[in-house]
Amino acid sequence: MQIIIVGCGKVGRTLAEQLQEEESDITLIDVSANVINSLQDDIDAMGIVGNGASINTLMEAGVDKADILIAVTGSDEMNLLCCLIAQKTGHCQTIARVRNPIYGNEISFIKKRLGVNMIINPELAAAQEISRLLRFPSAIKIDTFSRGRVELLKFKVLPEFGLDGMTISRITETLKCDVLFCAVESRDQVSIPGGNHMIHNGDNVSILASPVNAAAFFKKIGLKTHQVKNAIIVGGGTISYYLAKALLDMNISVKIIEQNTARCETLSDLLPNATIINGDGTNRNLLMEEGLPQTEAFVSLTNLDEENVFLALFAKTISNAKLVAKVNRLAFDDVIDNLDIGSVIYPKYITSDTILQYVRAMQNSIGSNVETLYHILDNKAEALEFAIRDNSPVVGIPLSELNLRQNLLVGYLNHNGVVKIPRGHDTIQVGDTVIIVTTHKGLRDITDILEK
């Protein structure tokens, strides 16, 4: 698989790091020689210094033989131009990052008429993820499969649930709920649990369930499931705009605190129903005045990662709000996760996951497709959704008779739109989609779930 990545910023770098584990030949293009040099020390890829929209540079990168071109430079126009030129000179699939909201409504035109195969808008994707979290504030992270029919929810086990010391099989027995425990993160280790895995207070547990079943489960263990009523957003960038728009559509009242007066005016024009506050989001008095202690959700989306984390920590001390912090650049995921500030959003991972999903789907040819892919548990595991298109060795055989690999879970089966947790006697049929949770990386085809 020949992949060209144009633009080696945060997303470009994350993509290259994850793609090199998948045995692809990667060529990186960036205008800055420094960026290319430093990348080549860490990543086994060819680096080319140049403008990615120039035919010469692209030819040097081998665009005529490439399978995919991913344009993730800072400029939307540049990304689109790269894709257009790549398509005229080669036969590759193209993916562009387009983040300007102005193009937001024109994506279908760009895809159809300009022939760009995939458009990714990181800000929109991040806003969507935050809005899911605010709809279901008890979850730390929510990923959806099968167009929302199945959700992967991560939550923290609190003492009031009374789950401490219970094994997973006992929990499912006593609660009689159709949910699947697919990952448990305790203080020092991450595992894909078996039935006799013991849950403790403070563990982060991920479950797979349909939204209805999940709600029932959370009700039984006594976890709040209603969506928040109001939210304070600090920082008025593009994510804030998309988020506020989504929240307002859900009848959640929104307060945006933004420092720049001109930006405030634009926001007020775009979002007439939101309360726009022109002020410094790190001003303690301002936050108090605007009702931080009473708010149900607090989202920090400023440009500074440190500020976001700090604001969330502050909000944690004086309110019971659902906290969401955006971290764009910091590379200390583990440290941030230990701070226990609720949900942390990493836009670069959201973007790279979406692109990887597409790349994986392209790589396989033998009758099944990766529909969805998420990196979970600090990138230690993957949750994938496969669509079964043709007959393959796994079709028609009861799951209990398949020789599945270790550390792998067949999570959910979607048969003609009916989703359920598969039991040992269930079989995978052509046309189904299957959700797999596993610590093995790089699964491309459904047959990869079998022991080799």
Place this chain on the structure above:
Amino acid sequence: MNYSIIFYIIGWILKLEAIFMFLPGITAVIYGETSGFAFLITIIICLALGIPLTWKKPSKKAFYTKEGFVTVALSWIVLSIMGALPFIFSGSIPNPVDAIFETVSGFTTTGASILADVEILPHCVLIWRSFTHWIGGMGVLVFILSLLPLTGGYHMNLMKAESPGPSVSKLVPKVQSTAKILYGIYFVMTVIQIILLLLGGMPLFDSLCTAFGTAGTGGFGIKSDSMAGYSTYLQVVITIFMILFGINFNAYFLLITRKFAQVFKMEEVRYYLGIIAIAVLIITCNIYHMYGSVSESLQQAAFQVGSIITTTGYATTDFNLWPEISRTILVMLMFVGACAGSTGGGIKVSRILILCKTIRKELHIFLHPNAVKKIKMDGKVIPHEVLRSTNIFIIVYILIFAGSIFLIAFDDFDLITNFTAVAATFNNIGPGLEIVGPIGNFEMFSWFSKIVLSFDMLAGRLEIFPLLLLFVRDTWKKF
């Protein structure tokens, strides 16, 4: 410093060396030579050390530039010490310092020998001497890179440290594939040369040894008169292949991928061929009176020029007896060396080119003090770091050169001998002038001088810095 990974890679080097020694081992069996046992013992020692070192893959993955350079330097030292053992065990070269000098000379593709008469050596020892050239030519670590599935930063850091030239470029995105392609080209070209030599009536054993020496631009001969005894056809074949192996291997990759236009754009190759043409022309005129015919003079000149500029060191005649102009040109060519990214040594044509361009730029700036001018090569701007490291390289090169001449001066030979001895070893050529000329050897130097010259050979092959880093205290500090 991540010692576990360094030892792991050195373990692989040992195992690889054991495998390489099967070639002389088999030769010994074919010719029924008892010296073969020396190789058997060495193979056992290499495996006994190498297998435990590579038993477990190290868990610590940290591998930075520092580790890359240290690994390469240590690998070459280990390689040379182990490679010297068969010489000692078989009694061909009983003195350990001499044996190490000979092996270092082999692996660094120098071809400087301490042996007065090579024809009395057993076949297995002869082929091992020549085979070390072939191994050292493209580099052992590059070979390991093509085999070992290491991920992440390992690759570039090792490749950077072992490959000659001011800056290293990959042919294809993955280092492993790049290494495979390089060795593929190397192997195929060697085989073609062997076939051409066989067609010219050279015996198989001679063809193998000669081709190994040519491919690695080494220069160990298996005859006392080097290549002088072979027919004109064979000498011409050797001349052509010496020059071919001195060309940047990127050019061959571009040829294979049919990017002909880009090959002709490679400035380094153009200048390299240009320098050869001019040198051959001048020397041909200069030595015409000695040989009496244009074709004979041309052939002698071409062979010697090709041999010296590619740092091979074969000889078809005693150029020590040539007129001063020719001798001077040859000494100058010693410093120029072959192209970057080839198997040859020396300063490298690309560095000389960069230097000349820097000088032109400085002059330009004297005339126009506010001028902004970028130095370009193959139409691309050379980054400042490459310019800086090239300049530093030359300075360190001169310092080491001067220091080495001083150190070996204690042996009280004349200046031309000392100067060309250092030039011939530091640039990985082999023969110098006067006592160390094509028919002479390095035997009469003291053990101390031999160690100094061995260091020079390693420093020349690894382009100085990896070896110097071993002597910097900070390299070994924990923090």
